[in-house]
Amino acid sequence: MIDDLALLENYIERCSNWGRWGPDDQLGTVNLITSDTVREAAALVKVGRMISLTMPYDAHGPQTGYLGRANPHLYQLTSGPGYLVGEQYDRETQTLQELRKSTGQSTAGYYDDVLVMPTQSGTQWDALCHFFWRGQMYNGFSAAEAGSAGSRANGVQNYTGKIVTRGVFVDLAAHWGVHSLEPGYAITTDDLDGYLTEKNLEIRPGDALIVRTGFLGARRERWGDYAGGPSPGLSLHTAPWIRDQDIAAIAADTWGIEVLPNEIDCWQPLHVVSLAHTGLAFGEMFDLDALSDDCQSDGVHEFMFAASPLPLTGASGSPVSALALK
Incomplete structure (x- = not known):
């Protein structure tokens, strides 16, 4: 336990962006998306094809009540x-x-x-107020700011209209010729670097890294314990790599992005390091199967990525209608 905490604290110190963009910053790595980043992303749109990366919001989603989250329900007034x-x-x-x-x-x-619906019941962004460590959220704001009327700091509305950038697709399931990575598989920096090298891709500051494990597609007909159960995902040890690359956002087709069960004796340690300290935008439960088919067809694994959340003031997360544009 002591060694696990020491490792975690080391990663926190190594990867923290607290104060990087000033003491009042509530955007985190989304600050890395500049007007130049957006123009470069727009230049990737060659044929005008739009691919949705969002699962349906309905009563047939993956939620089971874990953490109090239910699937969306639509009720008629008339x-x-x-x-x-x-x-x-x-x-x-x-x-x-x-x-x-x-x-x-x-x-x-x-x-x-x-x-x-809960704000985190389907394809969604985590807000920077979503995770705490030792009484604080991103950039040193107190957890006390996240009260019953919404968070006064780091609410998801800060992201609205700001997540439009170059998307880089890391389709490990297709690359390795499997339907889905196995639950509990921890994606390493070697996995990411190897894929990027083979696809002749480079990560640039402000990019969104879109990671497909195949897990959502494999569970779509029978969700089981998809929400909160064992899952493939990013290793905690990718946190310094993510920080060094100056990635603006990561989105994946899993419930929580990081591998489950967790690798150390701490709940969701990648959330602790990369969300609460790096200030990384976390996108979860993105539906990436159609994008996989498209990228395998044309061989193009970079695109304009547009994924603005709803302006839900003080919310810990938001649904998103995400698009890859080619």
């Missing part, structure tokens, strides 16, 4: 059948009433609904 029999929601009285049958389907009506 309905088409109700409209057809003359029932609609009256905007003046705010009551549901039966209107005169003569109004029926020959007049205007509407369909309205409510979406109820």
Whole structure:
């Protein structure tokens, strides 16, 4: 345990970006996405093809209640059948009433609904307020800032409109000819460097690294313990490599990006180092199978990556409609 904590503290000191962009910074590595980065990413769009990287938000997702997270549920305020029999929601009285049958389907009506979901129930960004270590979140803000009305520091709204950059696709499952990496497989820096060398790719400051293990696709029909159970993922020991490369964001097709079970006696140690201290944008449960097919078809593993979260003030995460554009 002592050795594990010493290792973790060493990585924290080695990888921290606290103060790098000033004492009030709440963007972390997203600061590395500059206007030049965006222009260079836009130049990668050659044919105008758009590939969604987002799973459906519905009741059939991977959540099981672990950490209190449920799958999204859509509830109707009004309905088409109700409209057809003359029932609609009256905007003046705010009551549901039966209107005169003569109004029926020959007049205007509407369909309205409510979406109820945890902010981290599907494809999503973690906010920098999501993880704490020794009473603090990214850049030294107190965990006390994350209260019942939302976090006063490091909320996900800080990312809104700012995550548009070059995406570099590391498709280890396809590269190794497997349907999915095995649960518990820790992706190493050698794995990442070897892939990038073979594909003749280089990482540039401000890039988004998009890592496909195949795990989401393998579990899509029967999720089981996908959410929180054993999973392939990045090794804790990739944290210094990530920091040295000045990567702006990492997204993967797993529940939590990092390997599970964790490699040391600490819960989610890569979150502790890279999210809470490096300030790295973490994108989880990205659906990368269509992108894999496309990249295998055209041989192009870099693209414009656009993935802005919703401006949910003070939220610990946000759904995202992510796109790869070629």
